Amino acid sequence: MDFDFSEEQRMLKDSVDRLVTDRYDFDARKVHARGEHGFSEEIWKQCAELGLLALPFSEEDGGFGGGAVETMLVMESLGRALALEPYVATVVLSGGLLRHAASPAQRAELVPQIASGELKLAFAHAERHARYNLAHVETRARKEGDAYVLDGEKSLVLNGDAADKLIVSARVKGTNRDRDGIALFLIDAKAHGVSRRGYATQDGARAAEITLSGVRVPADAALGEPGKALAAIERTVDEAIAALCAEAVGCMEAMHKDTVEYLKTRKQFGVTIGSFQALQHRAVEMFVALEQARSITMYATMMAGESDAAERGRAMSAAKAQVGRSVRFVGQQAIQLHGGVGMTYELKVGHYFKRATMIDMMFGDADHHLAKLAAMGGLIAA
Amino acid sequence: MDLSFTPEENAFREEVRAFFRDQLPDDIREKLVAGLHPSKDDMVRWSRILNKKGWAVAHWPKQYGGTGWTPVQQYIFLEELQLAPAPAPLAFGVSMVGPVIYTFGNEEQKKKYLPRIANLDDWWCQGFSEPGAGSDLAGLKTTARREGDHYIVNGQKTWTTLGQHADLIFMLVRTDPNAKKQEGISFLLIDMKTPGITVRPIITIEGGHEVNEVFFDDVKVPAENLVGQENKGWDYAKFLLGNERVGIARVGASKERIRRLKQLATAERDGDAPLIENQRFREKLAWIEVELKALEMTQLRVVAGEAKREKGKPDPASSILKIKGSEIQQAITELALEVAGPYVLPYRAESADHGWNEPPAGPDWASPLAPAYFNYRKVSIYGGSNEIQKNIIAKAILGL
Incomplete structure (x- = not known):
């Protein structure tokens, strides 16, 4: 039992924090957001130089062999910065699929390109009526000789407009929502038959709607055995949940800090409003919600490497439920305690609020995961 | 960061669990499972069993009869004790006045009182x-x-x-x-x-x-x-009140109550369907489990940091243990009402203390549930009300 970080982890945290402090204050973020795909290519390069893009990949594949704890540290910092770069899309989601489904040869080719920052990926999985069901894949992959032909509509593809390549899920057999029959294919984002429509999301990030019509890929574009991809998808999404929980903790920490600071400086009735007990207690309740979220995020981080999918799933659902509820409370109260100025676009707190809220709504909101956990019998055996 | 217990710690947990399994008298265990209070005699009997093993004042310094366990071991011991479920050694002696006496008392006081606290010779x-x-x-x-x-x-x-x-x-x-x-x-x-x-x-x-x-x-x-x-005396009182951090969240006790609640909800039927299959009930229960898991991790953060921390400098996270721990205990007693449903109504004066001798109306497990719910309103009031805790956090941690 040890909650301290190793020397390497501390150095990692320091280097990300430094990048964020030097290059990612709120004004800088506005400039970064004006980049072609809504983020800064230069910051992305710096992430590569710091080794962040190679972080979770094994050393054999050209990575740094970091685990969930390292990802947690990076994501918390990115959360504090409200970073716009496609770290989740490329490194956490697509990187996770490569780690859990791709062949060593595929990884040997792709990981060094990701690590250097030259290759961006996106995971094209969600579909219009899937909501939070990961087995909902109507997109079809039809075998034609040595090739597969893909047809379907992918939705809410995070940073899908910036990606050079897409990892697309498609069904090779069975009916929609069957657990069996799902495959993953790596396709060029500009391949014939792929059309993309990028758009802004509420939190200032970007996503894309992607149509696949008769997209022909060679059989070796498949990641893993076609039809057996769901386990890798679930595992990857579980890792993404742990990572997003950490990002949300970073957002909440910043919101809480800004709010307490505001209570100490804003004066009304001749005194700082932080002298009012009603507001003090609210700030403490935000602190409790934040620390509970931080604690369960550590739990999710610890469980992200668990190979038993059911045990891992329970932990992720517990974390996402707690973080989702904490996010709602901390976010709403951060705006409330800032008063009118909290409503303004020019103040950072509202942007944290928006990002954190979007995190709750991704990969299952609090209620979804609570229902899922309840159906699994909860955390404590009877 | 490594959040798993070491093999030694796991072996220690097994040892403690086996001791509670073998040595805790069945009648005491049954009483606690049913949600009833141990009697004075139960407490004395159990304290002497613990003391004979050398575990009655486990967290005291070795020279006064303590075990020399690490904070993590103490945590495991307490959790297993609560899970057994066994009565905790009387806090007024072992957690409150005992540490004050061995820290601030004179040699005569130490000699006179400490062994009698450990053996529950003095209540x-x-x-x-x-x-x-x-x-x-x-x-x-x-x-x-x-x-x-x-x-x-x-x-x-x-x-x-x-x-x-x-x-x-x-x-x-x-x-x-x-x-x-x-x-x-x-x-x-x-x-x-x-x-x-x-x-x-x-x-x-x-x-x-x-x-x-x-x-x-x-x-x-x-x-x-x-x-x-x-x-x-005020300094000693502050020491005493700040001393009891590890136990205050009562995570093990809440786990044990949830386990009990699940067993009851599995057995209790609404028509033909077990109550546990009621979606709304199950989700309420799941939410309590989530909060408890988060609290457990918060508590472990405090425990793991304890060995390294300067004396008198509590981890900021420790301050939330009282607030969240009491809220969760109350939520469990509140949800337990739903397990019995209308059968929380029959009142039996005996149920709070000594078991009973008249045939119950409804299931016999139901009568302590409402009293526990009413009684547990105390936990957010005693030991410094939760509002006082919030004042403390606002001042000491947030600097407001």
């Missing part, structure tokens, strides 16, 4: 709160006037938990009425059989007798019963 109770000094504890008015080699004590204490069983009481008394309110207080040990002491029960809302009022009318106390220095 201690706490004389801090007064009718006019609750959250504002330093406003206490009970006086101790020095006369030769005695103090003469006059006043009234209240909320004296299990004082009806007590042999001794540790008191905060005002020895200097002219000093600033925190500065004129002393820490005094008093034999409950001393003439002039009257104990009157306070019956709490559920009908149980846990707490008492204690009146002091010219009670003559030997001066040697003063702990530490005169007028320094």
Whole structure:
């Protein structure tokens, strides 16, 4: 039992924090957001130089062999910065699929390109009526000789407009929502038959709607055995949940800090409003919600490497439920305690609020995961 | 960061679990599972079993009979004790006055009291709160006037938990009425059989007798019963109140109650369907489990950091243990009402204390549930109400 970080982890945290402090204050973020795909290519390069893009990949594949704890540290910092770069899309989601489904040869080719920052990926999985069901894949992959032909509509593809390549899920057999029959294919984002429509999301990030019509890929574009991809998808999404929980903790920490600071400086009735007990207690309740979220995020981080999918799933659902509820409370109260100025676009707190809220709504909101956990019998055996 | 227990710690957990499994008397275990209170005799019997094993005052320094366990081991011990479920050693002795005596007391006091605390030869109770000094504890008015080699004590204490069983009481008394309110207080040990002491029960809302009022009318106390220095009692009280951090969240106890609740909800039927299959019930329960898991991790953060921390510098996370721990305990007792549904209604006076002798209306497990719900409103009030805890966090951690 040890909650301290190793020397390497501390150095990692320091280097990300430094990048964020030097290059990612709120004004800088506005400039970064004006980049072609809504983020800064230069910051992305710096992430590569710091080794962040190679972080979770094994050393054999050209990575740094970091685990969930390292990802947690990076994501918390990115959360504090409200970073716009496609770290989740490329490194956490697509990187996770490569780690859990791709062949060593595929990884040997792709990981060094990701690590250097030259290759961006996106995971094209969600579909219009899937909501939070990961087995909902109507997109079809039809075998034609040595090739597969893909047809379907992918939705809410995070940073899908910036990606050079897409990892697309498609069904090779069975009916929609069957657990069996799902495959993953790596396709060029500009391949014939792929059309993309990028758009802004509420939190200032970007996503894309992607149509696949008769997209022909060679059989070796498949990641893993076609039809057996769901386990890798679930595992990857579980890792993404742990990572997003950490990002949300970073957002909440910043919101809480800004709010307490505001209570100490804003004066009304001749005194700082932080002298009012009603507001003090609210700030403490935000602190409790934040620390509970931080604690369960550590739990999710610890469980992200668990190979038993059911045990891992329970932990992720517990974390996402707690973080989702904490996010709602901390976010709403951060705006409330800032008063009118909290409503303004020019103040950072509202942007944290928006990002954190979007995190709750991704990969299952609090209620979804609570229902899922309840159906699994909860955390404590009877 | 490595959040798993070491193989040694896991082996230790097995050892502790096996001891509780083999040594905890069945009748005591059954009583606790049913949600009933252990009697004085139960407490004494169990404390002596623990003491024989050397585990009654596990967290004390070794020279006073402690075990020398790491904070993590102490955490595991306490969790397994609560999961057993076994009665915790009487806190007023082992967690409150014991540490004050071995930290601030003189050699004679240590020799006289500490072994008797460990064996529960002396049942201690706490004389801090007064009718006019609750959250504002330093406003206490009970006086101790020095006369030769005695103090003469006059006043009234209240909320004296299990004082009806007590042999001794540790008191905060005002020895200097002219000093600033925190500065004129002393820490005094008093034999409950001393003439002039009257104990009157306070019956709490559920009908149980846990707490008492204690009146002091010219009670003559030997001066040697003063702990530490005169007028320094407030420091000792702060030490005492800050001492009990690990146990305050009661994570193991809440886990045990959830386990019990699941068993009951699996057995209890709504028509033909087990209650546990009710979606809304199950989700409410799942939410409590989520919060409890988060609290458990928060507690482990505190425990793991304890060995490395400077004395007197608590982890900021520790302050939330009391607030969240009490909220969760209350949520469990509240949800337990739903397990019995309408069968929480029948009232049995005995159920709070001693089991019962009349045939129950409805399932026999149902009668302690409503009393527990009513009784557990106390947990967000005692030990510094949750509102006081929030004041403390606002000031000490947020700097407001």
